[in-house]
Structure formats: structure tokens, C-alpha cells
Amino acid sequence: MWLRMPLLPLALAFCAGIAVAGRIPLVSLWIVSLVMLAFAALTLALGRTIIATGLLLLAVVAVGALRAASVPLAADHVAHLTLPRSVTLIGRVDAEPILFAANRRRVDVAVESVDETRRSGRLFVTLYGEGPALGEGQRVRLEARLHRASGFRNPGGFDHSRYLERQGVLVTGSARADRLIVLDDPGPSWNVRLRRGAREAIERALPPASAALLAGLLLGERTALPPEVDTAFRRAGVYHLLAVSGFNVALIAGATFALLNLVRFPHRAAAAIAIVVVAAFAAVVGPQASVLRAAIMATLVLGALLVEREASVLNALALSAIVILALRPADLHDPGFQLSFAATIGIVVAPLARGLVAGAVGVSLAAELAVLPVTLTHFNQLSVIGPLANLFAVPLAGVATIVGLAGVAASWLTAAAGDVLLNATWPVLIVMRVLVAIAAAPAWSLVHLPAPSWPAIAAYVTALLLALTWWRLRGTRPRAARYAGALALPALVLALAIGAWPVVRPPDGRLRVIVLDVGQGDAIVIETPEGPTLLVDAGGGGAFRLDVGERVVAPMLWNRGTLRLGAVVTTHDDQDHAGGMRAVRALFRIGETWSAETLRAEPRVIGGVRLTGMGGLAAGPPSPPDARSSKLSAASRSRNDDALVLRIDHGLVSFLLASDITAATEARLLAAGIPLRATVLKVAHHGSRGSSTIEFLRAVNPRVAVISVGARNPYGHPAAETLARLDAVDAAVYRTDRDGAVILESDGRTLTVTAWATSRTAPYCLDPETVC
Amino acid sequence: MGLYTRPQLVLVLSLLVAAGAGLGVVHWRAAHPQLVERLEGLDREIAANGEGRAEDREVARSTEPTGPRPSPRGDSESRPGRSRTPKRQAPPLDPAGAPVDLNRATLADLMRLPGVGPVLARRILETRETAGRFGAVDDLVGVRGVGRAKLERLRPFIGVLE
Numbered sequence: 001m002w003l004r005m006p007l008l009p010l011a012l013a014f015c016a017g018i019a020v021a022g023r024i025p026l027v028s029l030w031i032v033s034l035v036m037l038a039f040a041a042l043t044l045a046l047g048r049t050i051i052a053t054g055l056l057l058l059a060v061v062a063v064g065a066l067r068a069a070s071v072p073l074a075a076d077h078v079a080h081l082t083l084p085r086s087v088t089l090i091g092r093v094d095a096e097p098i099l100f101a102a103n104r105r106r107v108d109v110a111v112e113s114v115d116e117t118r119r120s121g122r123l124f125v126t127l128y129g130e131g132p133a134l135g136e137g138q139r140v141r142l143e144a145r146l147h148r149a150s151g152f153r154n155p156g157g158f159d160h161s162r163y164l165e166r167q168g169v170l171v172t173g174s175a176r177a178d179r180l181i182v183l184d185d186p187g188p189s190w191n192v193r194l195r196r197g198a199r200e201a202i203e204r205a206l207p208p209a210s211a212a213l214l215a216g217l218l219l220g221e222r223t224a225l226p227p228e229v230d231t232a233f234r235r236a237g238v239y240h241l242l243a244v245s246g247f248n249v250a251l252i253a254g255a256t257f258a259l260l261n262l263v264r265f266p267h268r269a270a271a272a273i274a275i276v277v278v279a280a281f282a283a284v285v286g287p288q289a290s291v292l293r294a295a296i297m298a299t300l301v302l303g304a305l306l307v308e309r310e311a312s313v314l315n316a317l318a319l320s321a322i323v324i325l326a327l328r329p330a331d332l333h334d335p336g337f338q339l340s341f342a343a344t345i346g347i348v349v350a351p352l353a354r355g356l357v358a359g360a361v362g363v364s365l366a367a368e369l370a371v372l373p374v375t376l377t378h379f380n381q382l383s384v385i386g387p388l389a390n391l392f393a394v395p396l397a398g399v400a401t402i403v404g405l406a407g408v409a410a411s412w413l414t415a416a417a418g419d420v421l422l423n424a425t426w427p428v429l430i431v432m433r434v435l436v437a438i439a440a441a442p443a444w445s446l447v448h449l450p451a452p453s454w455p456a457i458a459a460y461v462t463a464l465l466l467a468l469t470w471w472r473l474r475g476t477r478p479r480a481a482r483y484a485g486a487l488a489l490p491a492l493v494l495a496l497a498i499g500a501w502p503v504v505r506p507p508d509g510r511l512r513v514i515v516l517d518v519g520q521g522d523a524i525v526i527e528t529p530e531g532p533t534l535l536v537d538a539g540g541g542g543a544f545r546l547d548v549g550e551r552v553v554a555p556m557l558w559n560r561g562t563l564r565l566g567a568v569v570t571t572h573d574d575q576d577h578a579g580g581m582r583a584v585r586a587l588f589r590i591g592e593t594w595s596a597e598t599l600r601a602e603p604r605v606i607g608g609v610r611l612t613g614m615g616g617l618a619a620g621p622p623s624p625p626d627a628r629s630s631k632l633s634a635a636s637r638s639r640n641d642d643a644l645v646l647r648i649d650h651g652l653v654s655f656l657l658a659s660d661i662t663a664a665t666e667a668r669l670l671a672a673g674i675p676l677r678a679t680v681l682k683v684a685h686h687g688s689r690g691s692s693t694i695e696f697l698r699a700v701n702p703r704v705a706v707i708s709v710g711a712r713n714p715y716g717h718p719a720a721e722t723l724a725r726l727d728a729v730d731a732a733v734y735r736t737d738r739d740g741a742v743i744l745e746s747d748g749r750t751l752t753v754t755a756w757a758t759s760r761t762a763p764y765c766l767d768p769e770t771v772c
Numbered sequence: 773m774g775l776y777t778r779p780q781l782v783l784v785l786s787l788l789v790a791a792g793a794g795l796g797v798v799h800w801r802a803a804h805p806q807l808v809e810r811l812e813g814l815d816r817e818i819a820a821n822g823e824g825r826a827e828d829r830e831v832a833r834s835t836e837p838t839g840p841r842p843s844p845r846g847d848s849e850s851r852p853g854r855s856r857t858p859k860r861q862a863p864p865l866d867p868a869g870a871p872v873d874l875n876r877a878t879l880a881d882l883m884r885l886p887g888v889g890p891v892l893a894r895r896i897l898e899t900r901e902t903a904g905r906f907g908a909v910d911d912l913v914g915v916r917g918v919g920r921a922k923l924e925r926l927r928p929f930i931g932v933l934e
Binding site: 010034041050056059060067069074075 | 789792796
């Protein structure tokens with residue numbers, strides 16, 4: 001069996017090498033590869049092929065790790081600049097810009113010079129506002145503010161800066177689009193022109209939403225897709241249709257081959273032409289891993305037809321993995337790469353059921369089982385309805401793809417003919433959208449779960465392999481098959497147990513208050529000693545910016561095993577506190593929703609902690625009505641003044657979460673004589689100078705002060721004055737822009753503060769009798 | 773009966789050796805940019821020195837210095853090469869013209885002198901930087917690579933101005 005796919009062990013060894021890269025020092029890698037190669041040569045000369053095979057596979061691992069090891073940066077690399085700084089930058093646009101919103105684009109720039117000095121490296125620049133049309137290959141000059149690539153740093157969160165680093169991007173920038181000048185424009189290359197032409201033909205013929213869907217099916221372009229359609233395809237588990245993959249390539253290769261056979265072309269010529277068509281299609285739709293994989297495999301299968309030999313699909317898969325990873329080793333960590341290969345392996349090795357419907361269900365199920373660890377790891381998603389939804393979505397997508405491609409090809413000849421064919425896809429697209437929307441509607445169609453740990457994945461894969469072994473061997477070697485089958489079940493149970501542990505583990509009796517790193521905004525998770533998790537604010541959100549609720553708060557909660565929230569509360573309605581709450585409500589089951597008024601009215605005890613609401617209008621004597629009606633007062637009296645201040649008490653430790661209150665509210669709280677003294681203060685309004693008066697800080701007298709603030713925010717938060725005042729009351733200051741998420745953990749007697757970005761932990765003793 | 777046959781293993785071995793060597797070079801080059809530049813220009817340097825020696829012999833035979841004639845490799849030299857080694861593109865010096873001030877001369881100035889290639893020119897600059905200004909033309913003998921004969925040949929073209 002192995003002899004038919006000699007590349008499989010090599011591909012696995014190469015993957016293993018890339019996976020361990022960065023954990024093993026370079027020197028030892030060199031030594032290992034040299035020694036292994038030398039001994040392999042020796043044993044080979046002595047004729048010991050089995051030993052030589054082992055040594056060579058080890059050498060492949062070492063070479064894979066060397067390929068993925070980061071090369072020292074060139075002396076003139078942009079990352080050597082002292083950052084942040086504003087510069088004039090000249091570079092070449094390296095890929096088609098990505099449109100985030102109408103006035104926000106991300107451009108991939110290969111740097112030529114910075115401030116008229118030669119520099120090298122690659123940058124992602126976000127362009128704001130209206131500006132010239134941009135495309136791959138243009139040489140541009142722009143005035144950009146450069147900074148180190150960064151992202152939000154939270155436990156169980158997506159590490160954006162590492163993601164960028166793997167792509168070789170260490171510096172990012174922002175610039176105004178209207179100040180950008182296109183220096184020279186060589187004109188798009190043929191593949192870019194074809195892609196743009198296809199998109200234009202589709203957009204001309206169909207209404208916007210259907211056009212966006214067809215562009216996704218044919219070209220993998222999803223940027224114009226309405227958010228609801230996007231979400232529905234994700235929830236229904238058919239999102240893979242919107243990425244160009246083996247499905248499209250197989251359709252194109254098959255259609256070309258069949259068509260040429262029909263007009264009585266010789267087999268070999270038809271195969272050769274199909275290879276050319278597939279290569280051209282891959283060049284047009286772009287260099288994603290799934291496209292490359294499908295194109296390489298199709299070429300090998302068609303090539304086997306050409307030389308009239310039988311192709312081994314797994315061998316072709318292994319070769320495409322080696323080629324892609326040799327070109328771009330960072331792709332191993334890319335979800336697209338992992339999904340594409342996992343799904344293909346699942347479909348290829350799974351036993352085929354007889355009959356059309358059973359076969360389709362089998363393929364769908366096999367792919368779903370294979371990609372499950374990937375979707376859970378990267379997206380926390382388990383699609384329940386996926387296998388069913390794919391049954392109708394895939395054939396519909398197939399029809400739309402074939403007819404749509406024919407339409408695009410026809411539109412090169414005459415626009416009218418193209419329009420007719422593209423319009424023929426419209427009913428198919430509508431039916432597909434309706435069915436996907438129905439499949440996505442039930443709450444149970446998509447389940448969110450914590451990302452599985454490595455042991456869980458290992459146990460799961462073992463269970464699948466054992467089950468497969470049982471199926472394969474049950475006729476020929478029933479004894480071995482029975483053993484495999486008997487072992488598969490415990491392995492599966494083990495995988496489920498390890499995977500479910502974060503969700504079912506009993507509470508540990510410790511209070512954790514986690515001030516999340518959500519940029520400019522607030523989101524605070526409270527894990528109570530007795531179990532229920534509370535959420536105070538959910539960061540920024542909305543349609544035209546990063547939805548912190550969906551992208552930061554939700555994954556963090558899932559990965560900590562929190563699928564249900566005991567209670568949520570929004571301190572006030574500002575975008576940077578309440579924006580993400582919509583997504584959180586949609587994604588979690590929520591016990592109670594507290595309003596500021598109910599919390600102010602009476603304290604609550606939940607999960608072993610006591611919560612007291614204060615602040616706002618009720619905090620003191622109401623201001624005279626005439627003052628409030630005056631224009632000046634109305635302007636200065638923002639929602640911030642009404643923000644809810646939340647006090648949490650647990651044993652000797654207490655937290656005062658001051659939301660966005662201003663000096664006026666602070667004064668009212670002081671005047672009302674409410675007890676304010678607290679161990680930890682969540683500093684008001686991101687450390688703005690208009691809050692945190694020295695009188696208020698003296699009254700709170702915090703040991704630890706946490707400022708939730710965005711790096712490079714345009715408001716100048718936190719203000720130097722505020723930091724000086726915090727220093728005056730001897731508070732240890734933590735800032736989310738520097739420390740990432742701040743985790744405050746307490747058993748009621750001691751307090752431990754962890755800065756997630758630096759993993760520094762500091763203990764604070766609250767009880768003089770406890771040693772800590 | 774193993775996973776692979778011997779020819780297959782030999783193929784994998786040679787591919788790995790080539791890949792390993794290539795990766796090694798990539799890492800090494802990124803870590804030592806100066807050395808890479810040196811090595812890139814090595815052949816040109818040797819050629820330039822050889823030319824210098826050849827001129828030495830010719831000049832020794834003639835009674836009057838005529839300055840370097842167009843180099844026999846002139847064409848190949850003027851091609852836009854990848855090397856960052858300075859090229860001999862300046863016109864030859866006229867002995868009647870202003871002498872080259874050893875204390876102000878740039879690398880390019882020095883390389884216009886007969887029998888001075890990039891290596892020697894750099895050495896002269898280094899001597900000036902480390903040991904200080906030249907007090908007189910004769911101090912040039914202290915530079916490794918300049919003997920009495922070479923000094924005499926250079927004398928019409930050089931000077932030490934105040």
C-alpha cells in the first residue's frame with residue numbers, strides 16, 4: 001500500500017518539521033540535518049535501506065524546520081526603523097487591495113524606500129478615505145504612519161501579530177488615501193484583467209447580492225457579500241463553497257475534458273488542454289493554498305491520463321502539500337490550508353457508500369468529520385446541519401458554477417450572450433440562498449465550543465484512524481479489525497472527555513476579573529467563585545469596524561469553556577462599551593440582562609460575590625433643571641455621566657469598575673458618602689484627564705489600577721496627568737495597551753495580577769496574617 | 773522490504789542535500805551581508821589587482837608615465853554589474869593636471885591613479901583614517917602594497933597639500 005504513495009511519509013515529515021520550527025534552535029537543526037544526511041549516505045552505501053529511510057525522514061523533518069525558520073532580517077528591512085514614525089514611503093502594491101468598508105482598504109506594499117532611503121520588507125497599510133483606484137503591480141508613494149504589527153492579546157484569543165509575522169509582515173501602517181500618488185502603473189497582468197473582467201460581467205448581469213454570491217462561487221471573492229448571506233453560509237456549514245477549491249477545479253477540468261471528448265478530441269490532447277485550462281484558472285483566481293492544492297492534484301490526475309497510468313490521489317495530495325509548504329511554509333498554520341487538506345483526506349480515505357444519496361451523505365459526513373478539529377480550533381464552530389445542508393447546496397453550487405463559468409467565457413465574445421447565461425444562474429442562486437437561510441435559521445444548526453487541546457485532537461484522530469482500520473480490515477483480517485474497532489471507541493470517549501473538560505469542569509472557588517484587551521473600549525469578564533460568568537460591557541462593534549463582541553469577547557469566552565453567561569450588563573450606551581453586546585447576545589445563552597437602574601436599586605449576590613451598582617443621576621442631589629436645559633450643560637453632560645459604576649466584593653478583595661464616569665459624577669459619589677475604598681480600580685474613561693480626580697482616587701485608595709485603553713488612540717488616553725495622580729496614590733498601574741488582557745485573580749484573601757502579553761504575575765497581600 | 777527502494781532513497785538524499793545547502797546559504801547570506809558583498813566583488817578585485825601589476829611592468833619599461841590606457845576589459849567593466857565594487861569609469865589622470873591630494877582624495881580619486889585598484893585605494897584610505905593624515909608623499913610607503921617603485925610611479929600624480 002505504501003509503495004503506491006511514496007510521497008506521503010515525506011510530506012508528513014516535512015509538515016512535522018515546519019510545525020516544530022521556532023521551538024528548536026537553528027544550530028541543532030543544522031547539526032541534526034548534517035549528521036542524518038551523512039549517516040543516511042553511509043547506511044545507503046552499505047545497503048541498509050530501512051535504516052537509511054528512517055534517517056532520511058528525520059533529515060526531512062530537520063530540513064522542514066530549517067525552511068520554516070526565520071531568516072535574519074536584511075540590514076535595510078523596515079522593521080529596523082524606530083517605530084512608530086511618520087514617513088514618506090515608496091513601494092509596489094503586491095496584491096489586489098482588500099476592501100474592509102467603503103472608505104477603508106488594506107494594501108499589501110513591497111517597500112522600495114522610506115524617506116528616500118532604500119529599504120526592503122513588506123507592509124500592510126490601511127488606507128482611509130477616498131483615493132485613487134489601486135491594483136496589483138502599481139508603484140505608489142504615500143505618507144504613512146508606521147507602527148509595529150500588533151493585535152489584541154487575550155487568553156484564548158487570536159494572535160494577530162503572530163499571524164502577520166508568519167506572512168513576513170512585521171510593520172503595519174495607516175495612511176490617508178487622498179494623499180496617495182500612483183507613480184507608475186504598468187497595467188494589470190492578464191490574470192488580474194481576466195478576474196476583473198469576470199467580476200464586471202457578473203455584476204452587470206445580476207443584482208448585487210446574487211452577483212456577490214456568484215463571484216464567491218466562481219472566483220472565491222467574498223468581499224462584496226452582504227453580511228447576512230455570509231453569516232448564513234457560515235452557520236449552515238456550506239461556507240467552503242465560497243472558497244475556490246477542488247470542487248471548482250474538478251468541475252472545470254471535468255467539463256473541459258468531457259466537452260473535448262464529445263467533439264472527438266483524442267484523449268491525450270483533451271487531458272493536455274484540460275491541464276492548461278486548470279493552470280490558467282488557478283492563475284486567475286489567485287494563490288490561496290486550496291487553489292494551489294486543487295490545481296496540482298488535477299494536473300497530476302490529468303497527467304496520469306496523459307501517460308496512461310493510474311494516479312494515486314493520496315500521493316498527489318502529498319506532492320501538493322510538499323510543493324505548497326516548500327513555497328510558503330507559513331501556510332501550514334493557515335486555516336484555509338488545513339481545511340482544504342483535511343477535507344480532501346477525509347473524502348479520499350473514507351469508505352464510499354453505494355447509491356447517489358447515501359454516497360453524497362457519506363462524502364459530506366467524511367469531510368465534516370475530518371475538518372472538525374480545524375473548525376473548532378480556528379473558529380470554535382461545529383456545524384450540526386452541515387452534512388444535510390451540503391446535500392442540496394453542493395449540487396446547486398455545481399450547476400451555478402458550470403453555467404456561470406460558461407457565461408463569463410461567453411461574455412468575452414459578446415456581452416449579450418454572457419448576460420443570458422449568467423441570468424440563467426439567477427434562479428439557482430436564489431433557491432440556494434433561500435435553502436441556506438432556512439438551514440442556518442435554527443439556533444442548533446451551529447454550535448460553538450472551546451478549541452480542543454492537542455491531546456483531544458490526537459485522541460480524536462486516533463479514533464478515526466482505528467475506525468477506518470476496522471472498516472478496511474473487517475473482511476480480510478477480522479481479528480485485527482475487531483481489536484481496532486474495540487480500541488476506537490475508548491479513543492473517541494477520551495477525545496470527547498478531554499475536549500469537554502473546559503466546559504464541564506467544576507468551579508475552583510476563585511474570583512477572576514479579566515479586563516480584556518479590546519483596543520479603545522471596555523470589556524470585562526467576571527468569573528465568579530461558584531461558577532456563573534458575568535460580562536460587563538463588550539467593547540466596540542457594529543457593521544463598519546471590527547466587532548469586538550464577535551471577534552474578541554466571544555472566542556475568549558468559548559475557549560475558556562463558557563457557553564452560557566450568568567448575566568450581562570452594559571454600563572452605558574457608548575459605542576466602545578455597548579457595540580459588541582449585540583453579537584454577544586446572538587452567540588450566547590444569557591441568564592439575566594441587568595440594566596443600570598436595577599443594579600443601582602438593589603445590590604445582587606451572584607456566584608458568591610456581591611455586586612453593587614452606583615453612579616449616574618441617582619448618585620447625588622439632582623442638578624437644577626434649568627442648568628441641564630442650558631445648551632452648554634446639555635453638551636457637556638454626556639452619557640458618560642450616567643454610566644453605571646459597579647462594585648464587586650469578595651472577602652477582603654473589592655473591585656470598583658468606574659466605566660466612563662467624569663469628574664462631576666465622581667464628585668457626586670463622594671458627596672453622597674457611598675463607601676468607595678477598593679483594592680482594584682478600573683480607571684474611569686480609559687484614563688482621560690477629565691476623570692479620576694485626586695480626591696476620588698484618595699477615597700478609593702486602590703492597590704491596583706487597570707486602564708482599558710487602545711494603543712495609538714486618537715484621544716491621547718491615558719492622560720499624563722491621570723497617570724501622575726495614580727502614581728500619587730501609590731497604585732500599581734496596568735494598561736491593556738501594553739499589558740494585553742489584565743487578569744485579576746483572588747480567593748478572597750490574596751490578589752494575583754497577571755499581564756497576559758508579558759505573562760508577568762504579581763501577588764498582592766490583603767490580609768496581614770496570610771503569607772503570600 | 774522497506775518503504776522505499778534504493779534509487780528512491782538516493783534521489784531523496786540528493787534532493788535533501790541540495791535543499792539543505794540552499795537553505796544554509798540563504799541563512800548565512802542574510803546573517804553576513806558585508807562578507808557577501810566582499811565575495812561578490814572578489815573576482816573583480818583580483819582582476820583589478822592583476823591589471824595593476826601588469827601596468828607596473830609596462831610602466832617600468834617606458835620612460836614616461838602615460839597613465840593607464842583603456843583597459844582591455846573596458847567593455848565588460850562598464851556593464852551594469854551587480855557588484856557594488858566601485859568601477860573604473862573616471863577618465864585617466866593627466867600628470868600635468870592638479871595632483872591628487874592624499875589627505876582629501878576619495879576612493880574614486882585614488883582609483884584613478886595608475887596601479888591603484890580598489891583594494892589598494894581602500895587600504896590607503898584606511899591608513900589615513902587609522903594613522904592620521906599623511907605628512908608627506910613618502911609616507912605612502914607605510915601602506916602595505918606600496919613599495920619604492922610604486923611610489924616613484926605615483927609621485928607625478930599625487931601630493932600632500934596643506
